[in-house]
Amino acid sequence: MFCIGNVRLENNLIMAPMAGITNLPFRMIVKRLGAGLVTSEMISAMGLAIGDKKTRDYLMSDPAERPLAVQIFGAKPEAMALAAEIAVENGAGIIDINMGCPAKKVIKTGAGGALLRDPKKVREIVTAVRKVCHVPLTVKIRSGLSAGPTVAEEIGLMVEDCGADALTVHPRFVTQGFSGHADWAVISRVKERIKIPVIGNGDIVSPVLAQKILTQTGCDGVMIGRAAVGNPWIFQQILSLENNGNAAEPLLSERKGLILEHFALLSRIKGEIRAAKNMRGMLISYTKCLPGSRCFRSKFANISGLDTLAAAIDSYFSFLQDGLNSENLLP
Template sequence: MGFWTRLTHHFHMLRIGALTLRNGLMMAPMSGITNLPFRRIAKRLGAGLVATEMISAVGLARRQEKTFRYLKSDPEERPLSVQIFGSDPQVMAEAGRVAVDAGADLVDINMGCPARKVIKTGAGGALLRSPDRVRAIVSAVRAVCPVPLTVKTRTGWSADQPVASDIARIVEDCGADAITLHPRFVAQRFSGQADWGIIAHVKSQVGIPVIGNGDVWSPSRALDMMQQTGCDGVMIGRAAIGNPWIFREILDLDKGLNPRPPELWERRKIILAHFSLLTDLMGEERAAKVMRGLLLYYTKGLPCSSRFRGAFTGINDLDTMIAAMDAYFSLLTGSSGIPILRPDPVAHPTSAEEQS
């Protein structure tokens, strides 16, 4: 992509139904990952919209306490998209109603999840085999849902059924306000590559905003996706895990600035904020468990991070974890604040995928 095209601003305000987002840069719903603390951090770093992980419509409709916990929110993250999954139109409608009563600013319907336990109930990606059911579900939720309604989907069930455009037209017909497309087949799960050409095709078929998603691993790839597909927004999943700065970096690049990767002090500040929000949400013991996994992501690609990982195994309490992180960070920082260890020979783990 040339210099001049980089100067174009892509991430301006985006309207979805009656809602105006500050930008069209979104964090993808990710089960077990996009909990309230992570969503707040993504928002602090520039994301225009965050979403809950998929929530069982049956659980919401039955008002199960365990399911309700996923609806816990905070003003900082608003507007909030609540994603629901299910296969029964009336249950989905009831779940949508419950989500709105609990404060959802948008309701999103999952039509792409490849997990077996979801598929076997006819929900998630299984819906792509039943366009009539798609129609019934979107219409039923639309009828009761006073906030913007969106659908997140994939290319189709399997390579012989590329139905994304049909599905997009159906959901637009039934009153959805936007569609997000992760252009892989359900049967592919996460293998192969996202086929961005499908995003461009769907965009040409509908009038509602189309959000592109899949394999955006770096700030420049977000701009590439917009440019190559004409999509109205970009949704980022895996690349934001342990790297929520990606949102700020994309917005910087979009303004023609050099993306600002986090300095160590800022990385530390956000990690500690993440710790603290997790502790508030789930108590110290569980927060420590979750943070153990997240710290590996937060230090991915830093110099000698594999050495840190080694030192880190077996630590179970937050204080010791923070002390180990501080020891590692101070090793990285000379008095000038510049890392003094040589970079790991194994560089960024996602680079293989990035070459795609």
């Protein structure tokens, strides 16, 4: 059991917000596979505030994934507050504020990671959102904007003071993007300074590392991003390691079944053609750890609908099954 404000979660494993990835189908899958909390892609507060239809579509959710954390980004306190209200009206159970996005088009508006060099704006935004937001409020930060002394501790204290219920720390500087290593020592330092739950994030690529970040930094929860793409089973693997001491890989049949389920969920929401496009990249992720997947990439690239998807994965999984039967190579 893990609590963020008054929201009780089954566990402290959280799916990171990931633009282009954590859409409704992906969230439904990771939730079913053990994540205690799932988070939307980052959503433009201004887009929500002006009633943009495409932006609003990002709020689509399903009872099975709830409580859902909806992440908003922006630099204008009033727009952020209005966006939070709209998100809650549409089913958000937690509001998360993005203070780490490194994308140039976000930074140049003063939003995302740019906020880390503007503590006054941080205070205004968190205060404005807190005032209108009757569900728990969380903030996701990085170590600072650019290499040098970290500001995570100062920003953490400030958002706590403004009423945030939890803080996620991805300990890279914004200008680093995803290069180098996450410096978990920053998470430890933030944890020592603030009382609200601290969620550690960054480079957790295995169940063992999930256990390690908890013990090494003292953080209260764990947020996983890239490692869940292609391996959404990582959440149940972490739970299984904790409860039974082992973290089994999914069977080939489970992997194949999940790919088909993912496509079916995507098709229902986006239609078959857009689902096929989205699924091409996902297939590369789902199979990247398996033998021979590179040889099948050209087949994956030609997927245009259910028929071509089923044919490509049938041929690839038969190839894998043959390998398994003859050499006992695979789980």
